[in-house]
Amino acid sequence: MKPTIKDIAQRANVSTATVSRVLAKKEKSYRPETAAKIEAIAKELGYKKNIAAAELAAHSSKLIAVILNNTQTNFSNDIIAAIQAETDKAGYQMFILYAGNHDSRLLNQAISVALERHVAGILLVATSLDEQAAMTLRETSTPCRLVSVYDENDPKYTGFKFISSDNEKIGYLATNYLIDHGHQRIGLAGIDRSSTGEQRLRGYQQAMCEHGLAPHRDWVVYGDYSFGPQQNILKGLASKKLDAIITASDMVAVGLIKEARLLNIRIPEDLSLVSIDGTFLCDITIPTITSVTQDFYQMGVLAVRSLLKNQDSQFVPVHITARNSIRLLAEKPSLQN
Amino acid sequence: MKPTIKDIAQRANVSTATVSRVLAKKEKSYRPETAAKIEAIAKELGYKKNIAAAELAAHSSKLIAVILNNTQTNFSNDIIAAIQAETDKAGYQMFILYAGNHDSRLLNQAISVALERHVAGILLVATSLDEQAAMTLRETSTPCRLVSVYDENDPKYTGFKFISSDNEKIGYLATNYLIDHGHQRIGLAGIDRSSTGEQRLRGYQQAMCEHGLAPHRDWVVYGDYSFGPQQNILKGLASKKLDAIITASDMVAVGLIKEARLLNIRIPEDLSLVSIDGTFLCDITIPTITSVTQDFYQMGVLAVRSLLKNQDSQFVPVHITARNSIRLLAEKPSLQN
DNA sequence: ACCATTATTGAAAACGTTTACATTTAAGAG
DNA sequence: CTCTTAAATGTAAACGTTTTCAATAATGGT
Numbered sequence: 001m002k003p004t005i006k007d008i009a010q011r012a013n014v015s016t017a018t019v020s021r022v023l024a025k026k027e028k029s030y031r032p033e034t035a036a037k038i039e040a041i042a043k044e045l046g047y048k049k050n051i052a053a054a055e056l057a058a059h060s061s062k063l064i065a066v067i068l069n070n071t072q073t074n075f076s077n078d079i080i081a082a083i084q085a086e087t088d089k090a091g092y093q094m095f096i097l098y099a100g101n102h103d104s105r106l107l108n109q110a111i112s113v114a115l116e117r118h119v120a121g122i123l124l125v126a127t128s129l130d131e132q133a134a135m136t137l138r139e140t141s142t143p144c145r146l147v148s149v150y151d152e153n154d155p156k157y158t159g160f161k162f163i164s165s166d167n168e169k170i171g172y173l174a175t176n177y178l179i180d181h182g183h184q185r186i187g188l189a190g191i192d193r194s195s196t197g198e199q200r201l202r203g204y205q206q207a208m209c210e211h212g213l214a215p216h217r218d219w220v221v222y223g224d225y226s227f228g229p230q231q232n233i234l235k236g237l238a239s240k241k242l243d244a245i246i247t248a249s250d251m252v253a254v255g256l257i258k259e260a261r262l263l264n265i266r267i268p269e270d271l272s273l274v275s276i277d278g279t280f281l282c283d284i285t286i287p288t289i290t291s292v293t294q295d296f297y298q299m300g301v302l303a304v305r306s307l308l309k310n311q312d313s314q315f316v317p318v319h320i321t322a323r324n325s326i327r328l329l330a331e332k333p334s335l336q337n
Numbered sequence: 338m339k340p341t342i343k344d345i346a347q348r349a350n351v352s353t354a355t356v357s358r359v360l361a362k363k364e365k366s367y368r369p370e371t372a373a374k375i376e377a378i379a380k381e382l383g384y385k386k387n388i389a390a391a392e393l394a395a396h397s398s399k400l401i402a403v404i405l406n407n408t409q410t411n412f413s414n415d416i417i418a419a420i421q422a423e424t425d426k427a428g429y430q431m432f433i434l435y436a437g438n439h440d441s442r443l444l445n446q447a448i449s450v451a452l453e454r455h456v457a458g459i460l461l462v463a464t465s466l467d468e469q470a471a472m473t474l475r476e477t478s479t480p481c482r483l484v485s486v487y488d489e490n491d492p493k494y495t496g497f498k499f500i501s502s503d504n505e506k507i508g509y510l511a512t513n514y515l516i517d518h519g520h521q522r523i524g525l526a527g528i529d530r531s532s533t534g535e536q537r538l539r540g541y542q543q544a545m546c547e548h549g550l551a552p553h554r555d556w557v558v559y560g561d562y563s564f565g566p567q568q569n570i571l572k573g574l575a576s577k578k579l580d581a582i583i584t585a586s587d588m589v590a591v592g593l594i595k596e597a598r599l600l601n602i603r604i605p606e607d608l609s610l611v612s613i614d615g616t617f618l619c620d621i622t623i624p625t626i627t628s629v630t631q632d633f634y635q636m637g638v639l640a641v642r643s644l645l646k647n648q649d650s651q652f653v654p655v656h657i658t659a660r661n662s663i664r665l666l667a668e669k670p671s672l673q674n
Numbered sequence: 675a676c677c678a679t680t681a682t683t684g685a686a687a688a689c690g691t692t693t694a695c696a697t698t699t700a701a702g703a704g
Numbered sequence: 705c706t707c708t709t710a711a712a713t714g715t716a717a718a719c720g721t722t723t724t725c726a727a728t729a730a731t732g733g734t
Contacts, residue, residue: 004690015714020692030712046476048452052398053690055389056719070418077414081407084435093450095432098421113430115385139383227621254621261623284564284591286598341720352684357722367682390720393689 003045011041023049055118064094064307065114069127070101073225074251074279075296079125079147082300090308092120104130111136121307123147128194129156143310147303148296150313151195163303165294166315167196171203174246174274174292177320179211182329183243183272186215189233190223190252197222200248200276216240225249234259234271243329244272250281253289253325268327278321287324294318340382348378360386392455401431401644402451406464407438410562411588411616412633416462416484419637427645429457441467448473458644460484465531466493480647484640485633487650488532500640502631503652504533508540511583511611511629514657516548519666520580520609523552526570527560527589534559537585537613553577562586571596571608580666581609587618590626590662605664615658625660 005019012019014034021029022038041047055061064087068076080096087094097113100106111133114122122137122144129137129146134156137144150162171188178186188204191197201220208215218240221233225248233256237245247253253275260267267273267287275282278293299316306314342356349356351371358366359375378384392398401424405413417433424431434450437443448470451459459474459481466474466483471493474481487499508525515523525541528534538557545552555577558570562585570593574582584590590612597604604610604624612619615630636653643651 006690016691017693017715018713020690021713024692028711034712048449048455050393050455050690051453052389052392052455053719054692056387056393056721057690057692059692059719061389074411080433081435084433088435093432093434095430096417096421097430098418098425112385116388117430118385118387118389227617258621258623280564284595286595343720353721354685354723355683357720358683361722365681371682387720390689391722393691394720394722396689396722 002050003047004050005047007045008038008041008047011045012038014038023047061118061120062092063117063119064092064304065110065117065119065122066094066096067099067107067110067114067122067124067127068096069125070098070103071126071226073126073249074281075277075294076125078279078296079300079303082297083123083125083304086301086304090304092308094123095119099127102128104132107133108136115140115142118142121145123303123307124149125303129160131156134160143307145303145307147299149196151199154195157195161306161313163299163306163314163316165299165318167199168203168206169315170276170292170294170318171200171205171246172207173203173318173320174276175204175207177290177292178244178246178272178274178326179207179213181272181326184211184213185219185241185243186213187219187221187237187240187242187245188215188248189221189237189245189256190225190248191220192224192248193222197248204246223248223252225252227251227255232259234263234265242271244274244326247273247275250275250277250279250289250291253291254281254285257285257289268325272327272329273325274320275325282321282323289325290323291321292318293321339387340384341387342384344382345375345378345384348382349375351375360384398455398457399429400454400456401429401641402447402454402456402459403431403433404436404444404447404451404459404461404464405433406462407435407440408463408563410463410586411618412614412631413462415616415633416637416640419634420460420462420641423638423641427641429645431460432456436464439465441469444470445473452477452479455479458482460640460644461486462640466497468493471497480644482640482644484636486533488536491532494532498643498650500636500643500651500653502636502655504536505540505543506652507613507629507631507655508537508542508583509544510540510655510657511613512541512544514627514629515581515583515609515611515663516544516550518609518663521548521550522556522578522580523550524556524558524574524577524579524582525552525585526558526574526582526593527562527585528557529561529585530559534585541583560585560589562589564588564592569596571600571602579608581611581663584610584612587612587614587616587626587628590628591618591622594622594626605662609664609666610662611657612662619658619660624662626662627660628658629655630658631655 005016009016009019019038022035066083083094097110099110122142125147126149128149146160146162148164150164151157175186191200205215221236247256265271275289275291278291282289282291295316342353346353346356356375359372403420420431434447436447459479462484465486483497483499485501487501488494512523528537542552558573584593602608612626612628615628619626619628632653
């Protein structure tokens, strides 16, 4: 039988209460000698606390549930590593639940499991809400944060706190950066039609408009952030004579670089490229890809802090990482269609 | 206050025992009407089982601890997704603990946490053991499996069951495949000096020897499986006039492709390449990379099954995925040094 | 209608902690 | 040396389930 505090108490000639206090390191409520004795015995017996019992008695768990979208994003690794490190630092453990892929049943099941475990908090990473999930999460007293997802315009999302990059800013930054380099006919490829995509699109449009460059509707190609030289982004845009393209993710950028190579379009000589994300993929290509870089690790850190310290929503700063996929254009390239 | 089975029992005019039985779906031990009534009330009250209490009472947890190495490998995603799906299917939940990077303290702490949670089992993914960890795991009755790690020659590993690709076979397959395509001067790049690297090296050497191609010691370049065009693998091997290189991982392959491009070495015209892993990275490069492909998803699935059903160690089949990084050489290229 | 089974249910004892409250012991003030 | 107060420990009641064993109700055979 596994040893319990009772066994320790007996051997140490103290009560279980004292053992509990020592093992839980309750401040100033036991003599150092008592503590030493108890700790020695605990070690000798190979005692392991039964967390289930502890959580039951204390009405508090040191668990954080992380709910993840199943789609393989090459950045969730970073977020998760950060969440793990930060929860660990606070004496918590994280535990991961996958919520499939826009699968309402799985999502709600994951939430249910988290609540059954009476977790200290829930982190929804890159996962969009549905009506039922939103309701459940609103009703429970368990705190929750959305990570890398938000939507001020969707009532489903109101009341939920989030930690994310500012997608509008991302679109705006990327576009402005290209404009600063003399580009005018700028495309946007790979965004989806959900909140994230729309937000980036808005930023793009705003930057364009502010410079009097009304973006052509055809310059925007929708997608799902994934790799796809087969998506023929460039073929579709070929007739448009674009100066540059912003890709919605590094995966899209990599696909586009490959497509360009096959079509003998040189980057950046014939076409500039700036990607959104800034993961390691930007460094493995030729040329390396200039990106609007998101700080995914920091995002994870802040998400945990926000959850544990009940802080408000916040945007994680983004920045341009200059690499080699942009050329400098003359001041005013032609603009006729 | 959150509702408990007591509340449900009261409202349904039954005992808590009955409620427990219904909610746990104990076979044939209650009338359907009773079940219906209880389930209705549970739903109405928004009842959530307190898993801590259940685990405490039942002496069994439905948790699987997954202990992970911190190093970013682009395949652990697949393994983890599989573990999640498979544990879920069996009614378990998995929970992840990071063990740093050959960090003894963190590893043992992770194991300790897993044991405190009285998990049903532990999966060590791509994590090597140290003396203390091996001892702890041997002493406990909690079952455990190593995933993607094994070493028949290291006494630390004896007695531990594993699920992994056969690294010797991987090295052997890759080498043979190149030999079959007429290559003779074959290098091996990026392996480390731990068990995995040594095993792959042995397979490589065996295949070479079987064909009377004593491999030159200089043809093997050590590394750590990671991306590094800066590692100058090719520069180091330039004088060796190799026909082909086997890279220890896709990341190494990608780095090597980049290096080759910068050095104007054409792949596969000047140098053939076969990589080990076969992840998405093999598809995004130009040329696409022929690989010895590991079935990481299956590895995760089998690991969970082995753990839960107490099955023995097993190798997960690997196979060659032909892509475009190998050329066909004449039967007998020159072999003088 | 009666008895032997069998299917349902209930009562209550675990499970291993934490913690409020009570008690004892030690320490300090005068 | 006594009194007051603080520190250290003990007692015992939770916490919300599961499960054994006992009790009751339903069922079928005769």
